[in-house]
Amino acid sequence: MRVAVDLLGGDHAPREIVLGVAEALRSGAFVAEELLLVGPSSSTEALLREEGIETLPEILHTESVIAGHEKPVEALRAKPDASISLCVGAVRNGAADGLVAFGNTGAAVAASTMGLGLLPGIRRPGIAVSMLGRNGRFLLLDAGANPSPKPQHLFHYAVMGRAYAQNVLGKENPRIGLLNIGGEASKGNEVMKQAYTKLEESTLPFVGNVEGNQLFSGAADVFVADGFVGNMVLKVVEGFAEYLVGVAGEAGDDSDLRNLLRKLLGASDFSEVGGALLLGLNGAVVIGHGRSRANAVLPALRAARAEIEAEVNRHIVEDLATANPGPDEVAPTA
Amino acid sequence: MRVAVDLLGGDHAPREIVLGVAEALRSGAFVAEELLLVGPSSSTEALLREEGIETLPEILHTESVIAGHEKPVEALRAKPDASISLCVGAVRNGAADGLVAFGNTGAAVAASTMGLGLLPGIRRPGIAVSMLGRNGRFLLLDAGANPSPKPQHLFHYAVMGRAYAQNVLGKENPRIGLLNIGGEASKGNEVMKQAYTKLEESTLPFVGNVEGNQLFSGAADVFVADGFVGNMVLKVVEGFAEYLVGVAGEAGDDSDLRNLLRKLLGASDFSEVGGALLLGLNGAVVIGHGRSRANAVLPALRAARAEIEAEVNRHIVEDLATANPGPDEVAPTA
Numbered sequence A, B: 001m002r003v004a005v006d007l008l009g010g011d012h013a014p015r016e017i018v019l020g021v022a023e024a025l026r027s028g029a030f031v032a033e034e035l036l037l038v039g040p041s042s043s044t045e046a047l048l049r050e051e052g053i054e055t056l057p058e059i060l061h062t063e064s065v066i067a068g069h070e071k072p073v074e075a076l077r078a079k080p081d082a083s084i085s086l087c088v089g090a091v092r093n094g095a096a097d098g099l100v101a102f103g104n105t106g107a108a109v110a111a112s113t114m115g116l117g118l119l120p121g122i123r124r125p126g127i128a129v130s131m132l133g134r135n136g137r138f139l140l141l142d143a144g145a146n147p148s149p150k151p152q153h154l155f156h157y158a159v160m161g162r163a164y165a166q167n168v169l170g171k172e173n174p175r176i177g178l179l180n181i182g183g184e185a186s187k188g189n190e191v192m193k194q195a196y197t198k199l200e201e202s203t204l205p206f207v208g209n210v211e212g213n214q215l216f217s218g219a220a221d222v223f224v225a226d227g228f229v230g231n232m233v234l235k236v237v238e239g240f241a242e243y244l245v246g247v248a249g250e251a252g253d254d255s256d257l258r259n260l261l262r263k264l265l266g267a268s269d270f271s272e273v274g275g276a277l278l279l280g281l282n283g284a285v286v287i288g289h290g291r292s293r294a295n296a297v298l299p300a301l302r303a304a305r306a307e308i309e310a311e312v313n314r315h316i317v318e319d320l321a322t323a324n325p326g327p328d329e330v331a332p333t334a
Helices: A015-024 A043-052 A072-078 A083-092 A105-116 A151-167 A190-201 A227-251 A256-266 A294-309 A312-321 B015-026 B043-052 B072-080 B082-092 B105-116 B149-165 B190-201 B229-250 B255-266 B294-311 B312-322
Strands: A003-006 A035-039 A057-061 A097-104 A126-133 A136-141 A175-180 A207-210 A220-223 A276-279 A284-288 B003-006 B035-039 B056-061 B098-101 B126-133 B136-141 B176-179 B208-209 B222-224 B277-278 B284-288
Touching: A003 A015, A003 A083, A003 A294, A015 A035, A015 A043, A035 A043, A035 A083, A035 A105, A035 A126, A043 A057, A072 A105, A072 B072, A083 A097, A083 A284, A097 A294, A105 A276, A105 A284, A126 A151, A126 A227, A136 A151, A136 A227, A151 A175, A151 A190, A151 A207, A151 A276, A175 A190, A175 A227, A190 A207, A190 A227, A227 B229, A276 A294, A284 A294, B003 B015, B003 B082, B003 B176, B003 B294, B015 B035, B015 B043, B015 B294, B035 B043, B035 B082, B056 B284, B072 B105, B082 B098, B082 B105, B098 B294, B126 B229, B136 B149, B136 B229, B149 B176, B149 B190, B149 B229, B149 B312, B176 B190, B176 B229, B190 B208, B284 B294
Parallel strands: A003 A035, A003 A097, A035 A057, A097 A284, A136 A220, A175 A207, A175 A220, B003 B035, B003 B098, B035 B056, B098 B284, B136 B222, B176 B208, B176 B222
Antiparallel strands: A126 A136, A126 A276, A276 A284, B126 B136, B126 B277, B277 B284
16 A cells, blocks of 8 residues: 655645655654655655654655646646656556645646546546534535536446445445435436436435535435535535634634634544545545645545555445446436 | 515414514514514414504414425415415505515515516526625525526626625625636636626626635625525535534533524524525515524514615616626527
8 A cells, every 4th residue: 555645736835745744654654665755855855854754755756846826737738747747647557556635626636537547437536525514424525526517427426425435434324415405306406306316216325315504414424416516515614614713713812712613613624634535536536735734644644545445446336336327328418 | 664574484483473573563673564464363463462562563364374395386376375475465566565484485486586576687586695704794695596597697696786785784885706616717617607707897896706715704795606506505504503503512511602602603694684685576575594483583674674775676776777787688508
């Protein structure tokens, strides 16, 4: 098991990412052989040694990076040695089983999708985030890889999410809900109605449509969403949490209060669980927040390892074969 | 100025709604002539007298109600004397200037749209909710009236929202943002891109796309959203707030903490401001939560009165004429 780490992406790279790697090694959570670092070799080596690390992981040297504001596809073409591309290349050629990257999500999604390829039967990758609610951890996907999905893509997200929830989150029989704006089968737009039918007819443990206010109440373990809606939901929760922490901080000098609120909110902060997972590809891909600091690195590494060791991709492919998804391709709509 | 009140809709009707009306009268916030009650006349009269109200508002008698689970259009057809229909009729024939209803949102939207008709130039009504963020109150619309809007509908929502924010929320020059999943003009689906162009080319104070995490940070005063997304956002915030209050309650016996959290969250609870506003129709329509209790009635009545007295509808029609919306109808898309 080996994870490639993009040292160059994100607002505080490479220093904070390297410090995070140092902590992962120093704590014994990871050993050097489990990591393949991708970034500037001599400065990384120096910083790791300064941090007391004796056995260094292999470092794949590059100084080329795709910044947060760059257009993914154009930038990937213009920079063949970009750190994210080298990470993807390492997974493709078997030097690593998965990768962890911070920063430009679009570039990470594009590079991974083009470089790793889709799992057999899957048509689109999906971004999954895990958050904490009434019933423990739950999974929301797609959180933005695919803003205009077809019903079949949503069906595939259900299969992917279930495999992850079962094998990594430890849910025995994860319940799948379709994130929609009403409970009845007839609710939502055409894509949602067709996705509902597909899920209803499948062998998956589908609990039906779930509404936004049921996300944190434990109504399902896997919430399947259109990527536009899933991304919006994720960001609204993030922004609302930040707002509350800010208001609580200003409301008084009661720092216990603010700390508890932070703790409550931190438990629902997707950066705490190491970032978002890009599921559906040949390899494990974990994408952390662009503003990640050193303390976000170890959770991201753990997330990648957990996905690899649980063989989530093998489960997705096997489950897809038995989930009885109906016709392989939806009828062309307009 | 007179507001029709549906006494029969909602989980705790009619008793809690009548108690709320009693409080509105007893406190002096409203006088009897300003209200037209629609519901069971004798029991309402008895309860109001029991509550110490001497001068009673006029009561339009009916015992017919559309329950929360009924399909709006069918139910409206089957029950011509439904309380919501009588409220709408009162606004249409001039006996009232607006209405307040709790409960079946779909039925209230359908009855109002069919019975009152759209303002000149407007093609679809929109549900607006006001919430509290970093920059004071802001408006989110559409929150669910129109789950598959055309770009022009979104443009109209911007005009409506601005008129409301300016004339009721007291924002001098309300900034309009388009709730999207990325900042650049090229982000989101086709409808969002076209709506962006329309807003950009208009005379409206458009600040561009805003993301979900900017909702509470004061990035705009009016957030224009697709009804599917707007509804989802509203419900996710509601559910997340409830979840936090619940967790805080269980976290310890520190009731000060829970109370402050409740207060923080209450300020973002749309029921506190009296419900959602259905904008774009000939008349003011305020729709409260189905689970509203007596204390939700006065805020809802105030919201209706504020909208009527500020002549929001006159402003919408005038603003629409000068906002320079581009072609009156979008090119047919597939």
